[in-house]
Amino acid sequence: MSKRVVVTGGGGFIGAYLVKRLVRDGWQVAVVDSMVRGDASRFAEVASDVELFTCDVRDQDALEKAFAGAEVVMHLAAINGTQNFYTQPELVLEVGMLGALAVVNAGRNAGVPDLVVASTAEVYQTPSIIPTPETIPLMLPDSLNPRYSYGGGKIASELIAFNYGQEHYRQVQIFRPHNIYGPNMGWKHVEPQFILRALGCQERGDAVFPIQGDGTETRSFCYVDDCVDGIMTMYEKGGHREIYHIGSDVEMSIRELADRIGAIVGVELDVQPGESPAGQTKRRCPDITKMGKLGWSPQIALDDGLARTVAWYREHRNDVPANDLM
Incomplete structure (x- = not known):
């Protein structure tokens, strides 16, 4: 059983x-x-x-x-x-x-x-x-x-x-x-917000892409x-x-994330720095040695994962979220 x-x-x-x-x-x-x-x-x-x-x-x-x-x-x-x-x-x-x-x-x-x-x-x-x-x-x-x-x-x-x-x-x-990150992750995270805005830039023929902070902030x-x-x-x-x-131990700037999403969408974004919100974390990247000792490591390359995620949001960009907190 x-x-x-x-x-x-x-x-x-x-x-x-x-x-x-x-x-x-x-x-x-x-x-x-x-x-x-x-x-x-x-x-x-x-x-x-x-x-x-x-x-x-x-x-x-x-x-x-x-x-x-x-x-x-x-x-x-x-x-x-x-x-x-x-x-x-x-x-x-x-x-x-x-x-x-x-x-x-x-x-x-x-x-x-x-x-x-x-x-x-x-x-x-x-x-x-x-x-x-x-x-x-x-x-x-x-x-x-x-x-x-x-x-x-x-x-x-x-x-x-x-x-x-x-x-x-x-x-x-x-x-x-x-x-x-990944398909159907909601609408209030940086990845879907960047994807939807990049799709909008492509549709309008306007590559101007403001971000919070100067773009050197990092995540994995x-x-x-x-x-x-x-x-x-x-x-x-x-x-x-x-x-x-x-998580992944590959640290990447937010500007590079925007550039990669733009490339997958098919638009060269004009990333424009802005003011950082209070409480913004400058750098974040985990040491995953402990999980590595258990035999685990990430297998999906970022560009591959982003391509899957972009494809989902392109198809579902006009969906109405199931609730206001998504």
Whole structure:
């Protein structure tokens, strides 16, 4: 008999790809998602093999019913999207912190042995070391800035997972994803926003392309299928009470990202620097040595992944998002 897994946030971007992978791997899959920011159509191709609980991740009683009989809970539910950090900080924090408490308590009461928790690269904000190992101090530079509502909530969720629930689980693992991208990732991230704006430039015959910051800011970008491979590798081969970076270790400037997207779209963009928003991180790139020791590394080249992503957004550019938070 197949083992049961519950994915909170299974209607989200990474969550839906994870759900599809788990079904293909033979797991009995349940999804907990209120669809406040998720969309069940993301896993439509396997929906007949998924038990869906449309409850709020802050509702511990509902979670206990959903978690019954599970071997592992993979907790990915969150309010992501940079725009949402500025405009919905209260909701971001509630779902982040109260959701983590409810998940840990529900898993404990339901007798779930294993817990996997999604954190974020945002817990570092301005990392002191690049590439960044999992061992450097976490940082919240300004509690007055709503930009840090997401990273702050994730720091709290890590504490809750490792310490509040430490006596009650056989295995607890946390992964910190770094700039995961791919088709159907939503509309409030830099990659889809750049893609849609580049398509607009092509359509208008106007290559002017303003950006926030001077374009020298860096990130590393990991395709979603590689991320899901990383999560599964971590769960199968990783240790108890361990933290793992899942991402690419190829650091790239935001200007170069815009240029690459423009080239794939078929327009030479005239990238014009602008003012950086408060709380902008100058550089971000993970050290993925720890995941490498488990036998994992990203396989999808950036241009290949971007081409797949551009193709999806070109086809779906006129879609209406399933909800306002996507």
